[in-house]
Amino acid sequence: MTVTLADVAARAQVSPATVSRVLNGNYPVAASTRERVLRAVDELDYVLNGPASALAAATSDLVGILVNDIADPFFGIMASAIQGEIGGPGGRAGGERLAVVCNTGGSPERELTYLTLLQRQRAAAVVLTGGAVENAPHAAAVAAKLRKLAEAGTRVVLCGRPPAPDTEAIALTFDNRGGARALTDHLIGLGHRRLGYIGGPEERTTTRHRLEGHRSALTAAGIEEDPRWTVYGRYDRRSGYEATLELLRRDPSLTAIVAANDSVAVGACAALRESGLRIPEDVSVAGFDDLPFSIDAVPSLTTVRLPLSEAGARAGRIAMGREEPPPGGIASVRGELMVRGSTGVPRRVGQ
Amino acid sequence: MTVTLADVAARAQVSPATVSRVLNGNYPVAASTRERVLRAVDELDYVLNGPASALAAATSDLVGILVNDIADPFFGIMASAIQGEIGGPGGRAGGERLAVVCNTGGSPERELTYLTLLQRQRAAAVVLTGGAVENAPHAAAVAAKLRKLAEAGTRVVLCGRPPAPDTEAIALTFDNRGGARALTDHLIGLGHRRLGYIGGPEERTTTRHRLEGHRSALTAAGIEEDPRWTVYGRYDRRSGYEATLELLRRDPSLTAIVAANDSVAVGACAALRESGLRIPEDVSVAGFDDLPFSIDAVPSLTTVRLPLSEAGARAGRIAMGREEPPPGGIASVRGELMVRGSTGVPRRVGQ
DNA sequence: CTCCAGATAGAAAGCGCTTGCTGCGCTTGC
DNA sequence: GCAAGCGCAGCAAGCGCTTTCTATCTGGAG
Incomplete structure (x- = not known):
């Protein structure tokens, strides 16, 4: 019923081996033979x-x-860039490869299961994106899995994710700490002294790193942080909205709100507006990532631009063995502070 | 080096056949044997x-x-919903399946190549999302491919895409015409008589259907459309920005701009604002899709909400054979008009 | 006590392809 | 003029699993 190599071979009057070689193009085959085979394939x-x-x-x-949430442009952009480089149709790579985008939903178990599924498929390479969960047993399990994969010849690359120790995985890490530091430095430079912080889920590396950067800026400026100023949530708009209301309740004198990412920041803006506060006159707002919509927020969002597309492309090339891994297998990718309309000099009188 | 079924069999003191049966669970195996096998697998x-x-x-x-652009939440949301149903890890389906998300970039050739790649992998099912390109030879080629896939036992579902005639593909189509009609009816009801339209790429079904809906509303209201009022572009923000500038140049008296989708609408808003026009006092703006960010635009976007997530989930279930296909293999999914702040009664004096 | 159905387990034949090795015919160097 | 060398094609042995068919061993039913 279905056509097999042997059928093609018969029709082209050659051996199956020859057909295979024509199709894979990694063994000398006379031009005339090749043509005959290709014709048979076509017919x-x-x-x-x-x-x-x-x-x-x-x-x-x-x-x-592997992505946390395919519906989130943060991951979509990286996935797109990676896929562009692994040489699917239209890519410059020779062999056509199929990208398998797996949605972990941020769940450690699903991450592991997907890794097993990929191992089962003998994947040529695996790229893990986004922050990792900070949980020792899980981290160990993932590391073990990555080791197994590498052992089986699968290239492993981490994109926007901290390095996995004791692993051959190449890591392209985002400098979340540095970016957050620059962002809060900017706010402090404008004169802010009471800054609220809306973090992501507490157990994620990204959340921790960004918060650390924020705090280091505070410390450097001699600002003592009030514990009420930090709220944890999720990386979505809703979380930003709710957290902002909570922050405002806890301390109405805040003059700035630093959000875990742009979606959260947008939610914060909505909450602020509904509370009758102007941005940035009453409260400044800052995001992180610089996703496409940030520039369209009103006022446009001050944020830290992460080169998602570039990093993804690089990860893709490394995964395909078309680019040298960075020395030591680890590279830090820096973000760039984008000062826009949502941050300004605080006008409100304190207290 | 790598562990095989035979190794497990040896360790569990059973035949490879038994191990296979334990792993696939579709043949009676004594509990004690099963356990022994599972232990060996584990060890x-x-x-x-x-x-x-x-x-x-x-x-x-x-x-x-298959998606046009994985970085676009429109597709990301559908892909996420589909994947949630095909029973990847955590899904309720029995067997664990791997979702392969393919980024066609809207290119017909890549679409075809991906379909071939999927055929090569003997995929269990294929879901094509998004509008199709209106090009006879290509449509025929895709239809032929879909027929081949179906023949080989691959279930084919179209999600948010027009039906493919002469094909066994199940189609869940968005009622783009109806949605667009309702949207423009709303604008006309507010008193608008001079409406600009920013379409997507001209050769796409989605573009055509939405435009047709818009025009039918115009016609029904006895408004004669000025050819200058329509501009084609892409489905992104940039396109909306540029097209709006162009529209304003062609006819500064427009009181409303209907965009091909929300991203385009957001770009239009930016252009309007930069031109010193207020929304909606001077110009009303409407989008389509109701992506998450639309509600955060300022003013929030009037748009047509498409149940992306629901449709995707349904497509996923149908692809998995867990839900009856709609009668006739075709279902039309309706959108819902969401009236928000970006549209209002026109205040500007005509001309 | 025999016989048969039912429940499990195993043997073995592939599934469709790749690839190391062999073989053949012809050019080429000495 | 001969052997070595090269270019190209075929043979055949798997790759690791599934599954049909057969074998074995129960435990009643007759």
């Missing part, structure tokens, strides 16, 4: 059986991309 | 070889999802 409308090749060759052309 | 840290099973069983657990 029979033959499509290679992926699993069979993968089995015989002990490699596959699948590349896994 | 050896065995992971099934996907390609080998796929080859032997002539089926795979890959499900393809």
Whole structure:
């Protein structure tokens, strides 16, 4: 029923081996033979059986991309850039590879399960994006999995994720600490002294690093932080909205709100507006990531631009072995402070 | 080096056949034996070889999802919903399936290539999202491919895409015409008589349907459309920005701008603001899709809410055979008009 | 006490492809 | 003029799993 290599071989009057070689193009085949084979392939409308090749060759052309939330542009942009480089159709790479985007939803178990699934498929490479969960047993389990994958010949790259010790994984880490530091420095420079902070989920590396950067700026400026000024939430708009209301309740004299990311910041803006506060005259707001919509917020969001697309592309190239990994297997990718309309000199009288 | 079924069998003192049956759970195996096998699997840290099973069983657990642009939340949301239903880790479905999200970038060739790649992998199902390109040869090629896939046992579902005639593909189509009609009716009801329209790429079904809905509203209200009022672009913010400037240049008396989607609308807002026009006092703006950020635009965007998540979930279930396809294999999914702050009664004096 | 159905387990034949090795015919160096 | 060398094609042995068919061993039913 389905056409196989042997059928093509028969039609082209050659051996299956020759057909295979024509299709894979890694062995000399005379031009005339090749043409005959290709014609037969065309006439029979033959499509290679992926699993069979993968089995015989002990490699596959699948590349896994793990993301926390595919509906979030933060991950979408990275996934897109990675995929652009792994040489799907239209990519410059030779062999056509299929990108498998896996949505972990931020759940450690699903992350692990997906990794196993990818291992089962003998993936050619795996790129993990986004922050990791700070949980020793889970981190160890992931590290073990990554080691296994590497052992089986799967290249592992971390993009926007802290390095995994004792692992051969290449890490392209975002300098969340540095970015957050620059952002809060900017706010302090404007004259803010009472700054609220809306973090992401407490157990994530990204959350911790950004908060650390924020605090180091505070410390450097000799500002003593009030514990009431920090609220944890999720990386979404809703969380920003609710957290802002909570922050305002706890300390109505805040003059600035630093958010875990742009979505949170946008939610914060909405809450502020509903509370009758002007941005930035009454309260300044800052985000992180510089997603496309940030510039369209009104006022446009001051934020830290992360080169998501560039980092993703680089991760993709490294995963494909088309770019040298950074020395030591670790590179820190810096963000850039984008000062826009949502931050300004505080006008409100304190207390 | 790598652990195989046989190794597990040896360790558990059973035949490979038994191990396979335990792992696939579709054949009676005595509890004690099963346990022994599972222990061995665990001890050896065995992971099934996907390609080998796929080859032997002539089926795979890959499900393809084709999207135009993974970085666009429109597709991200659908992809996420689809994936949630195809039973990746955590899903309720039994077998664990891997979702393969393919980024076509809107290119017909890549779409076809991805379809071939999926066919090669003997995908269990394929879901195509987003509008199709209106190009006869390409449509025919896609239809042929879909037929081949169906023939090979791959279930094909179209989500937010017009039906593919002569194909077994199930189609969940968005009622773009109806949504657009309702939107423009709303604007006309507010008193607008001079409405600009920013469309998407001209050769896409979505673009055409939305424009048709818009025009039918115009016609029904006895408004004769000025050809200058329509501009085609892309489905992104930038396009909205540029097209709006162009529209304003062509006819500064426009009191409303209807955009192909929310991103375009947001770009339009930016252009309007920069031109010193107030929204909606001077010009009303309307979008389409109701993506999450629309509500945060200032003023918040009047738009047509498409149940992206619901439709995606349904498409996913149908693809998995867990939900009856709609009668006739075609269902139209309606959008809901969301009236918000970006549209209002026109205040500007005409001309 | 025999016989048969039912429940488990195993043997073995592939699934469709890749690839190391062999083989053949011809150019080329000495 | 001969052997070595090269370019190209075929043979055949798997890759690791699934599954049909068969074998074995119960425990009643007759």
